[in-house]
Amino acid sequence: MTVIFAAVLSACANYAGISSDKQLATPDTYATQQSIPADSGQWPAVDWADQFGDAQLKALLEEALKSNPSIEQARARVAAAAAYSETAKASTMPQVGATYSFTRQQYSSTALVPPPYGGSWQSENKGLLSASYDLDLWGKNREALKASLSQLQASKADAEVVRLSLTSATARAYNQLARLFALRDIAQQEVTQREQIDRITAGRIATGLDTQVERKTAQANLASSRAALASLDGSILTTRYQLAALLGAGPDRGLAIARPSLGIGDEVRLPANLPADLVSRRPDLVAAKWRVDALVHDVKEAKAEFYPDINLSAAIGLDAFGFGRFLNAASRTASVGPAIHLPIFDGGQLRAQLKGRYADFDYAVAAYNQTLVTALSEVATQLAQIRSTDEQLVDALAAQEAARSADQLALVQYKAGLANQLTVLNADTTALQADEQVANLKMNRRDQQIALAAALGGGYSDNAGADTDAARQSAGAAPAVKPNPVVAVR
Template sequence: MTAAAMMAWALAGCVNYSGIKSEKAPAAATAFETTQSLPSEGGRWPSLDWAAQFGDPQLPKLIAEALEGNPSIAQAQARLAKAQSYIETSRASLFPNVNGSYSITRNRLSANGIFPPPLGGMWYTENNALVSASWDLDLWGKNRARLASAVSQRKAAEADVQQARIALASSVARTYNQLAQLYALRDIAAREVANRNNVSAITRERVTAGLDTNVEKQTALGNIATTETTLTDLDGQITTVRYQLAALIGKGPDRGLHIAEPALSRTAVLALPDNLPADLVSRRPDIVAARWQIESAMQDVKEAKAEFFPDINLSLAAGFDALGWSHFLTSSSRQFNAGPAIHLPIFDAGQLRAQLKGRYADFDFDVAHYNQTLINALSDVATQVESIRTIDREMGDAQRALDASSEAYRLAVIRYKAGLSPQLQVLNADSNRLVAEQTVTNLTMQRRDLQFALIRALGGGFDAQSAGIDVPIAAAVPASAASAVSAN
C-alpha cells in the first residue's frame, strides 16, 4: 500500500497549482487615520440594554417585543440553522460510512439460452444481503477544510443574526423617537391654537372698540383654522407612525394604537470610547461576519488545493448471496471484498486549476468586502459623531433665538392689547416664535435620533468575544492570513 501511495503521489505531479495565489489581505483597523475624527474620550461602548438609558420604560419593552416576533429575525435564524446543517454534513465525511442492503430477486432462465436444463427453463430465487463500509482517509485535509469552512459560515451567520437584531432594535428606537417628535410638534401646535384664540379674542375687543376692522378679525380666525389643520395633520402622522412601529415589532396595525405617548429623557453628553478603531472590529457584527467569510474562503482554498492530490478511500463489504433459502445464511454463501480505491488527478484539461482560481477569486472578493465594510463602519461612526456635535453647536443659537422670539411675542401681545401696535406685528412675532420653537424641538429629536444611529454604528452592545464568535488569529492578522492562503 505504501508503494501504491508513492506512485500516486508521483502521478499527481502531472496536475499542480503552481503560480496560482493571492496577494490580498484584510486591512487592520489601525491602518486608517482616525485620530482627529474619532479621538479617545474615555467613553463607554454601548451595552446590550442601551435603550434603558433614555428613561422611557416603554422603549425597551417594544424592542424586546420586536426581537421576539419579527420575521426578519426569524429569517436570520433560519439561515443560521441552515449553516449548522452544513457543519453536520461536512463532519460526517470525516468518519467511516456504513450501509446495509438486502435484495430478493425472482428469476427464470431461458431454456434455450446458454444455461442448459435443469437451470434453463426453471424459476429460482436469489437472496443477497450485504453490509458495506467506506472511509475517505483525507490525507491532505480536504474534508477537514470543508468542515472548517462550514464552521466559519456558521459563525458568519451568527454574526448576521446579531446584526439583524441590532438593526431592528435601532429601527424601533428611531421610529419611536419619530413618534415622540410628532407628539412634541403636536403640543406646540395645540399651544399655538390657544395663542391664536387669545389673539382672536383681543381682536374682537378691538373691533368692538373701533380699533380694528373685520379684516383683522377674519385674519385671526383664518390663522386659528390653519393651526387646527396642522393639528389634524399631525394626528394623522402620529397614527401612521404607530402603524409603522406595529409592523417593526411584527404585529398588526392595531397593536400600534395601544402604544402610549413616548416619554424619552434628554440625551447624554457624547463621549467616544478609547481605542475605538481597533476595538470596533469586534464590536460590529457586520465586520465580524465579513471576517468569518474570509476565514471560510481560506478553507475553501485549502480544500481546492487538496483536490490536486490523490484520494485514498478504504472500502469493505461482507454479506451472503445464495439461490433459494436453504443455503442463504450458511458459511458457504458468504461474500467478502476489501481494498483501497485511489483517485489520481493525472489530466483534467485545467479543471482543478480553474476551480482553484475561482476559490482565490472568492477570497479576494471577501477580503475586499471586509475592507470596505471596515471603512464604511469607521465613516459611519465619524459621520454620526460629527452630526451630533454640529447639532450641539446649533442648539445654543436656536435656544437663544427661541428665548428672544418668545419675549418679542409676549411684548407684541401686550402692545397690541393696549392699542400701541397693529395686529400684523403680533402675527409676525408669533410666526417667528413658532418657527424657533419648532426648530429647537426638531434639533432635540434629531440629536436623539443621531444618538440611536451612533449606538448602532458602535455595535449596539455586541461583543464578538462575549458571543463566542471572535475571529481566529489567522483571519485577524493580515500577514498571517495572506501567507496561509498563498502557501503551496
C-alpha cells in the first residue's frame, strides 16, 4: 500500500522549479549616514501639531479625523478585511449543519425502484444533521488564515496612512492660509505706501518738481498694488474652501475659520535611532511589510494545493416515504467516512496559480523596497530643506532690515525734493520683495516641519505583531513572527 501511495504521489502535479529569491531591503542597505545624521531628538508624538501652539489647528485636525469621508472609507476597508479573516478562520473549524427536505415524486416502474413503489407517487421526508472537518494535513487552511490576518494588519496600517495624510494635508493647508494672510498684510502696507507716494507726487507737481508722467506712474503702481491685494483675498477664500473640503464639510465651513496664529514650533532634531526604527514608525512601510507577509502565506497555501486533501464527514437523520413513518426508529439513516481529493493532472492549473502567487510576492517585495527608498528620501529631503531655509532666513532678515531703511530714507528724500520718483519706487519694490521673501521663508520653514513630522510617521508605531499572534493562536494556528526585514520563499 505504501509503495502504491508513493507512486500515486509521484504522478501528481508538483511545483518543482517554481521559487523566488526576492528579499525585503533593510534600512542599512542604503547609505544614509551623511544625509540623515544621528541626533538626540525624539520621534513625533501623535499630537505633533500642538508644537505650533494654535488651538484652532488642533480643533480642525480633530474635526477632519471625525468628519472626512476618507476616514470612513478606511474604516470600511478594515472592517472588510476583518470579515475576510473571520471567514478564513471558519475554514479551520469543524462545520455542522442541519437540513430538511420534502419531495413529492412519481417513481418509474421500469427503473431501479421495484413495485409497490415503482410506478407510484411517493412523498419523501428527509431530515439530516451533518458534520464535516477538513484535516488540513498540509496547512492550507491555516496558511489562508495567517494570510488574512496579515492583510487585516495591512488594512489597519493603511487606515493610519489615510489619517496621517489627512492631518498633514490639513495642517499644510492651514499654514498656507497663514502665509496668505501674512502676504496680505504686506500687500496692504504696500497699498498704503503707494497711496503716500501718490500724494507726495501730487504735491511735487504743484511745485513743479514732477510732471503728469510721474503722477500716472504713481497711480499705475497704486492700482497694481490694489490688484495684488484683491488677488490675495481671492486666494484666501479658495484656501478656506480647500480646508472645508479636508474637514469633510461644505465650503461655507471654511468661511468660519479664523486667521491662523501659528507659532515657530519645536527645534528640529532627528531621533537617534534613525533610520533603523523608521520601518516600524511609518504606516506605509508597515502596511507594505504586512502585505509581503500575507503573500508568504499565500504561496504556502498554493503549495498545499498540490497535496491530498482529506475531509471527514458524518451525517445522521431520518428518511422515509410519507409522514407516518418519518419519526420511526426504522427510518433512521447514518453515514460516515473520509473524502480524499488528490490532484493528478490538472493541465498545469496549480502550477500557474503558484507562479501567480510568486509574481504577487515579488511585486510586493519590490513595492516595499520602493516605499523604503521613498521614506528615507523624504526624511533627508525635508531635513535638508529646513537647514537650507534656516540659512536663508539669516540673510533674508538682514536684507529686509536694510531694504526697509532704504525705503524710508528714499521716501523722506523724495518728499523733501532731494530724490526722484524712480529712486523711491525702486527702493519700495526692493523692500516689498524683501518682506515677501522673509514671510515666505518663515512659512516654508513651518511647512517643512509639518512634512518632516509626516515623513517620520506622525507619531505612529507598529504594535500589531502581538495582536496578530494572539488571533492566530485563538484560531489554532501557530503564531508567526512579525514580518522579518528579510523574507524569501522557495
